[in-house]
Amino acid sequence: MAKVLSINISEIKGVIKTPISEGFFKVEHGLEGDGHAGKWHRQVSLLAKESIDKMIKLGVQDLTPGKFAENITTEGIVLHELPIGTRIIIGETIQEVTQVGKECHNGCAIKNKVGKCIMPTEGIFTRIVKSGVIRPGDKIEIMYQEKEV
Template structure:
């Protein structure tokens, strides 16, 4: 966990393995290495950490690969295109949901089942955070305020990216 990070417009988090204009995740690169990187920034709420703690998992900020940990913001309820202003100048636009993979299970056995769920009708519910792209550079520090700007209607629900 770091006290601050630098977000770089159209790239992501400075020094992060997933930074760049094109995809960096291995499974996405195998499909098409030239597709746009919609996963530059990963955000998780502290509420997930608390739920995991109640389930017996000691998970701390950044343990699940998130770049930014939020508090009091229902990230999963926000639509595609929502802009989050972080601190004084950084802006991240939400692109979709993180699709947790087997690496999370390797990190802590049983964890994958905690971040995936199914509704009564069988719909898969992903709870491992949201992804976004940086549309304005800036430094983000622990404790910075986050303001939310919703996109124009009609809203599209976040889906896996």
């Protein structure tokens, strides 16, 4: 079963995020109080524990949820294989995948601290379609998935 491992927040973009007990995700905004939120296509960032585990196998130490600045750390779902347009139910929210991966900017705090960043290849971004609370342990379900052409 796919589930949420951690909800993570930071006041500014591009820094390591801190786990919180729950988060309110607002339509067309993202996680309230997070520096990454706003009216754009990358409102929420997600990264799978399985991706983090790859970095641990490469010898990177002290990797915990939020170290790659992801808002939601997941388990049991291959996020980077979800096509853009896929809708997923997470906790009380409905989210739509808007981007897979991203380019790390120069001086990326995560890359500088961790040595390498997995977000460019395996992180995904969503926009909030339906508001709600998400907590660690919440189930993740694919509601609608775009068919590949």
